Amino acid sequence: MSNLEIKSRFHILHVEVSHGSDRHDIHIHMERPPLVRDLMEEVENKSHVTMPNQQLIFRGQRLHQNPDAELAKFGLFNGNRIMLIGEKLAEEEDGHFQRLLTIEKDVKLIDDVLELVCRDFENIKQSQQPRSRCEHFLFDLQQRGERAQTDLKAFQSITNNLNLDTSEMHALKKRSQVAALIQDRIDVSSNIISAISSYQGGGQNGDANHPDNK
Numbered sequence: 001m002s003n004l005e006i007k008s009r010f011h012i013l014h015v016e017v018s019h020g021s022d023r024h025d026i027h028i029h030m031e032r033p034p035l036v037r038d039l040m041e042e043v044e045n046k047s048h049v050t051m052p053n054q055q056l057i058f059r060g061q062r063l064h065q066n067p068d069a070e071l072a073k074f075g076l077f078n079g080n081r082i083m084l085i086g087e088k089l090a091e092e093e094d095g096h097f098q099r100l101l102t103i104e105k106d107v108k109l110i111d112d113v114l115e116l117v118c119r120d121f122e123n124i125k126q127s128q129q130p131r132s133r134c135e136h137f138l139f140d141l142q143q144r145g146e147r148a149q150t151d152l153k154a155f156q157s158i159t160n161n162l163n164l165d166t167s168e169m170h171a172l173k174k175r176s177q178v179a180a181l182i183q184d185r186i187d188v189s190s191n192i193i194s195a196i197s198s199y200q201g202g203g204q205n206g207d208a209n210h211p212d213n214k
Contacts, residue, residue, distance in 0.1 A: 012078075013071065015039075017056075019047050019084040037067040039082075045101060048088045050170045055085040093168040100162070100174045103155050107182055110148050114185065117144050117192055121199075131200065142196045149189040156182045
């Protein structure tokens with residue numbers, strides 16, 4: 001793939017966000033047009049100002065009021081500067097919040113692994129090869145699914161055991177969101193593992209009916 005093809009495939013945006021005396025370089029690379037919400041997530045990571053506390057101003061436009069709008073709608077392009085208004089979290093809560101953001105990012109990476117496992121499993125089923133010939137690949141897919149689930153359960157334990165004070169409202173809300181995301185992905189991984197196991201268990205009958213075995 002040429003550099004031109006890569007550039008045409010991805011939407012790339014580099015902007016600067018000013019927050020008082022602080023300056024944050026924000027880089028967004030996506031396969032779809034970036035939304036205000038995408039910018040706010042990156043700002044949250046860099047500035048430690050949570051999304052609900054953010055006011056993003058660009059040429060008199062209040063971007064944060066339209067989180068699902070495309071950034072291009074506001075005439076925002078590479079090199080532009082955006083002003084951020086909003087208070088950072090207190091030091092202790094910020095530490096917890098950043099830990100949860102890291103866990104959330106890792107869970108999304110595991111989600112990518114699960115998507116690949118699903119894709120490869122569907123490819124095996126559609127290939128119509130005797131299951132005995134796919135035994136090694138099916139075993140590998142099941143192992144990948146089980147490792148993903150093990151990692152998710154480890155993150156679940158860390159998230160649930162994070163010691164948050166009742167005053168840490170933003171961290172508590174983020175923990176609830178991350179916990180729900182993890183549980184959803186654990187359920188997905190269980191379904192994937194079960195489907196692969198069932199497919200392997202049906203291999204004997206499936207192979208007997210395959211044209212190569214007649």
